[in-house]
Amino acid sequence: MKILIVEDEIGLADALSQILIKQHYTVDKVYDGQSGLDHMMTGIYDLLLLDIMLPEIDGMSILKTIRSKGNSTPVILLTAKGDVPDKVSGLDCGADDYVAKPFSTDELLARIRAALRRKGEVIQDDALRFGDIELNTTTLCLSCKTKELKLILKESKLLELLLLRKLSVTSKEQIIEKLWGFDTEVEYNNVEVYISFLRKKLLFLESSVRIKTIRNVGYVLEMVD
Structure with a gap:
């Protein structure tokens, strides 16, 4: 499975990448919205971890754009803990789930597995x-x-x-x-x-x-x- 991380906090993006690689996912990471959108338009990813607040293009705009192009790749939003309106807006725009920062590794991995199962590309017993x-x-x-x-x-x-x-x-x-x-x-x-x-x-x-x-x-x- 190939996952794209779009997160402008470089330390967090790098840490997430290492966690996912240890779980045998293939990972790409970018640190701004324009690069994130460009990568997503290739259609090669199985899941997107998307921060909302990004330079150049914000996460919501990326989400709206890929959904308008018919891209159904599962998207998990990375949100600030108290940003309820952003969570609601993201789900309404086509996000599959959200994880509030700071989050536990186990929770994130569980939500990734759940999103991939809903896509129908992961069998529960791996x-x-x-x-x-x-x-x-x-x-x-x-x-x-x-x-x-x-x-x-x-x-x-x-x-x-x-x-x-x-x-x-x-x-x-x-x-x-x-x-x-x-x-x-x-x-x-x-x-x-x-x-x-x-x-x-x-x-x-x-x-x-x-x-x-x-x-x-x-x-x-x-x-x-």
Whole structure:
């Protein structure tokens, strides 16, 4: 899962980023409203943590803009403790939830999990399944029947993306944007390397799931007899 943090308190943004990375989320962070809006318009994020008071463009304007463009990404507002009107306005404008500062780490993580569940992209037991394989997105363990092995983080994130998209073809561009960010200099061969790693691990597990290459398009999961 890829999360964008838009928060002008640099120390808070950096701390949030580290907390989420430890929970195996992929995180980008920006410190002003214009950069936040630009990042959100790429459509690559699964959730937005959005401060209301921001330089250049305020959080409410960002929220209204992305919703007007049909972007349904879950948004959790970061608000001052007593700002009830802002909370009400944010929810009316399409926010999914809000967290009042200062907040506990456990509360924030619980609200993130709840928002992602409502989006329908997280299974409550943290397991994603296809065919005979199961990926635990918390432990990074991939299992098939009685065999199990642990993936490295990038492998897990790549397989998670393929599992969430299931029978849809995922392009190399989409993979790069999700795993490395839209402004990265990572090249296509990096994707090919991690696809190769996953294929070898699926074979080791004796799974009937394969990662099929659709020439000049991307990759899709399939079952083989």
